Amino acid sequence: MKPDAGTARRHISRFLPSKLDYAGxxxxxxxxxxxxxxxxxxxxxxxxxxxxxxxxxxxxxxxxxxxxxxxxxxxxxxxxxxxxxxxxxxxxxxxxxxxxxxxxxxxxxxxxxxxxxxxxxxxxxxxxxxxxxxxxxxxxxxxxxxxxxxxxxxxxxxxxxxxxxxxxxxxxxxxxxxxxxxxxxxxxxxxxxxxxxxxxxxxxxxxxxxxxxxxxxxxxxxxxxxxxxxxxxxxxxxxxxxxxxxxxxxxxxxxxxxxxxxxxxxxxxxxxxxxxxxxxxxxxxxxxxxxxxxxxxxxxxxxxxxxxxxxxxxxxxxxxxxxxxxxxxxxxxxxxxxxxxxxxxxxxxxxxxxxxxxxxxxxxxxxxxxxVSRRTVAAILRSTRSDAAVFILTAIITVAFDLIVAIQIGLAAAALFALRTFASLSSVQREEIPGPGADGDEHIAVLRLDGAMFFGAAERILQEISQVKDVQVAIIRLSQLRMLDATGAHALVEVVSALELRGITVLLKGVRPDHLQLVTNVGVIRSLRHHKHLFEHLGDAVEHARSHVRRNAAYRL
Structure with missing residues (x-):
């Protein structure tokens, strides 16, 4: 009880006058x-x-x-x-x-x-x-x-x-x-x-x-x-x-x-x-x-x-x-x-x-x-179109409607523009397979996710990955993915499921430790064809993908 009382007193004392207020x-x-x-x-x-x-x-x-x-x-x-x-x-x-x-x-x-x-x-x-x-x-x-x-x-x-x-x-x-x-x-x-x-x-x-x-x-x-x-x-x-x-x-x-x-x-x-x-x-x-x-x-x-x-x-x-x-x-x-x-x-x-x-x-x-500082106004108007739009929108709504409404709409508009910019930084890059080539590599796609996989970018990334054609194995690299939310993880589930339905084996490489619990709970790993299709190193994933291609070729023979 004493530590709790002491903590409460310290918390309250932060809001009270003290001698330090008049130091000097x-x-x-x-x-x-x-x-x-x-x-x-x-x-x-x-x-x-x-x-x-x-x-x-x-x-x-x-x-x-x-x-x-x-x-x-x-x-x-x-x-x-x-x-x-x-x-x-x-x-x-x-x-x-x-x-x-x-x-x-x-x-x-x-x-x-x-x-x-x-x-x-x-x-x-x-x-x-x-x-x-x-x-x-x-x-x-x-x-x-x-x-x-x-x-x-x-x-x-x-x-x-x-x-x-x-x-x-x-x-x-x-x-x-x-x-x-x-x-x-x-x-x-x-x-x-x-x-x-x-x-x-x-x-x-x-x-x-x-x-x-x-x-x-x-x-x-x-x-x-x-x-x-x-x-x-x-x-x-x-x-x-x-x-x-x-x-x-x-x-x-x-x-x-x-x-x-x-x-x-x-x-x-x-x-x-x-x-x-x-x-x-x-x-x-x-x-x-x-x-x-x-x-x-x-x-x-x-x-x-x-x-x-x-x-x-x-x-x-x-x-x-x-x-x-x-x-x-x-x-x-x-x-x-x-x-x-x-x-x-x-x-x-x-x-x-x-x-x-x-x-x-x-x-x-x-x-x-x-x-109103003319220099400040000029600086904002010259910055970016989205910031200038937020500035003008907030000012107009303040005069036409209400101050609090203006702040709310201004914050919403700023957040929307920021999310759009943030989402544009997210992308899907198809990479070359590292090291010496091998027969059947043309049937393997290495896809690297950059930036963020969140609700603002998930739909676009889902469409880009879904357009992959003429491959048997898709290796999705997640190590460069800095941000992942529940919507993004759910989009990954849809990506894996869509590719697997098309007969494309999906391998996940480099799930970050701070994302592992989320992708597990949302069902990303469960959506894979096999739980062993999760890799830490790209070399291991490529070797596993080549084994799939060889197996498929042998099966067709």
């Missing part, structure tokens, strides 16, 4: 502090914008950035990851809010958070490595397009129709815009975009999005522009409370919770993986991360956000990148980012409420454009 803090605390302040300033307009875009309001976005950001900083598996509301999460939440109302987001956050914790404790954190690069980039392109389209209503001074597809809602919002208001809001969006681009080029050390939003808000106040604003925000953080649940609500939120949990896991792990390879100002990488602990930390962050009335959270690659490039080394930076946002709630909520929605729309439009 004595020398990095200054840069961590400055990095946290910088990220907090950058995160403010994004948190507000994502809250508004999701339909739950700027308050929920800000609460999520504070609560989830702090919990994930302490409990997560990455030392530099910054968590909060993200564009990808907004895309999933918006239709749920349109159907079930803003009150459904808190219980949804708890449900999704619990599922993400289960994924972490189950050890599935490393599964993100199996998502192909074209699927990830197609997913990113689709999210960027959706985020951009979601900003058309605030950019034109209108409101989106709840529940409609993002593209359709953008077209409807643009067509419903009125000239005076639309011109003002579009001018604000254009001004924000110009300021962000100029600040990014000329003053890279300054938070471009915050400066753009401040200037847009000042201009709107100075000229008394009649355009939509954020509206009242809380002056304090609300007290935590367990949201109301009922069976009907749980049933209707079950599938959205699964979708959000999958999205939160994928986005957080991808962000952590990218951050681990990024270098800070000193040229050193951020260091390793724990995928499973990252999932449990993000799950706890979403649960905490839901208790405070927030929305599900994930690791945010944009804010994480700012954190790394600002010199962050430990979790202190992400924690300080949350404290900075909390201070804004208590000290400056009145000023924040006057920010125009069009200014936040401009920030997100620029953010969406920057999410």
């Amino acid at each position: 803090l004595g020398t990095s605390w200054r840069t961590d502090l400055l990095a946290g302040i910088t990220v907090g300033i950058v995160a403010l307009p994004l948190a507000l914008a994502f809250g508004v875009s999701s339909g739950v309001g700027a308050e929920a976005g800000l609460i999520t950035a504070i609560v989830a950001g702090l919990v994930a900083a302490v409990m997560g598996g990455s030392p530099v990851q910054v968590s909060g509301p993200t564009g990808a999460m907004v895309v999933v939440l918006a239709p749920v809010v349109a159907v079930h109302g803003a009150g459904s987001v808190a219980p949804l956050s708890l449900m999704a958070g619990l599922l993400v914790c289960v994924l972490g404790f189950s050890g599935l954190g490393r599964s993100v490595a199996f998502i192909p690069w074209p699927v990830v980039e197609g997913f990113t392109l689709g999210i960027a397009a959706i985020i951009f389209l979601q900003q058309v209503p605030p950019a034109t001074g209108t409101s989106a129709v709840p529940g409609h597809n993002t593209l359709i809602a953008a077209v409807e919002a643009a067509s419903a815009a009125t000239v005076p208001t639309a011109l003002l809001t579009l001018a604000v969006v254009a001004g924000v975009a110009v300021v962000m681009v100029l600040v990014q080029k000329l003053l890279r050390a300054l938070p471009a999005s915050l400066i753009a939003v401040l200037l847009a808000t000042a201009a709107a106040e100075l000229f008394r522009l009649d355009i939509p604003r954020i509206g009242p925000l809380p002056h304090a953080l609300p007290a935590p409370a367990v949201p109301a649940f009922d069976l009907d609500l749980l049933g209707s939120l079950a599938m959205p919770a699964v979708a959000i949990a999958c999205l939160a896991a994928i986005e957080s792990l991808l962000s952590a993986r990218v951050a681990a390879g990024m270098t800070g100002p000193d040229g050193r990488p951020s260091g390793p991360y724990s995928p499973d602990r990252e999932l449990t930390g993000q799950g706890l962050a979403s649960i905490a956000a839901g208790l405070f009335g927030g929305m599900p959270a994930t690791g945010a690659i944009a804010r994480t990148a700012v954190n790394v490039r600002s010199g962050a080394k430990t979790r202190l930076a992400a924690a300080v980012h949350a404290v900075v946002l909390l201070a804004i709630v208590y000290l400056a909520s009145g000023m924040v409420s006057r920010i125009p929605l069009a200014a936040l729309g401009g920030v997100l439009m620029v953010t969406a454009v920057r999410m």
Whole structure:
């Protein structure tokens, strides 16, 4: 019992904070502090914008950035990851809010958070490595397009129709815009975009999005522009409370919770993986991360956000990148980012409420454009036709249908293309009989199976071998067969049976030790005319085949 208890404690300790989380803090605390302040300033307009875009309001976005950001900083598996509301999460939440109302987001956050914790404790954190690069980039392109389209209503001074597809809602919002208001809001969006681009080029050390939003808000106040604003925000953080649940609500939120949990896991792990390879100002990488602990930390962050009335959270690659490039080394930076946002709630909520929605729309439009790397897109499109097709398909389905559906179809398409390529590497080669020739060798076929004999290639290989003609003995070499599954083994049974029915004796040579049990269980060896028709060496098989040919010749005489 004691060893089992000790193993359980060690397993649980992998998910808990420790002193090692803050190793090096004595020398990095200054840069961590400055990095946290910088990220907090950058995160403010994004948190507000994502809250508004999701339909739950700027308050929920800000609460999520504070609560989830702090919990994930302490409990997560990455030392530099910054968590909060993200564009990808907004895309999933918006239709749920349109159907079930803003009150459904808190219980949804708890449900999704619990599922993400289960994924972490189950050890599935490393599964993100199996998502192909074209699927990830197609997913990113689709999210960027959706985020951009979601900003058309605030950019034109209108409101989106709840529940409609993002593209359709953008077209409807643009067509419903009125000239005076639309011109003002579009001018604000254009001004924000110009300021962000100029600040990014000329003053890279300054938070471009915050400066753009401040200037847009000042201009709107100075000229008394009649355009939509954020509206009242809380002056304090609300007290935590367990949201109301009922069976009907749980049933209707079950599938959205699964979708959000999958999205939160994928986005957080991808962000952590990218951050681990990024270098800070000193040229050193951020260091390793724990995928499973990252999932449990993000799950706890979403649960905490839901208790405070927030929305599900994930690791945010944009804010994480700012954190790394600002010199962050430990979790202190992400924690300080949350404290900075909390201070804004208590000290400056009145000023924040006057920010125009069009200014936040401009920030997100620029953010969406920057999410897509032209170099990466060009590299994928120039790679292979199958990878380019997977990339384009994933992006289109993301915009047209659903993020989770896009990942599923993208993975299925990538797997299909990979299997097709893998199957094309499998072949049947007819070889010459080694050594000096002998009478009757023309009646012996030596067939070598290369690559893999699996369900994707079994039918084609079966047809190729079945076309062998004018031979009395077929030696099938299996030593070069790297992969064999049950379908492939069953195809071998059919090959042997078909050849034997045609009067062709089949000899098997070189069954690999790791394939022996499979071919035995499926019945490959049983299908042979004699159990001794299984050979380890080609020379022995050839000699046995020649004896069959001589015997047949003598019988005909």
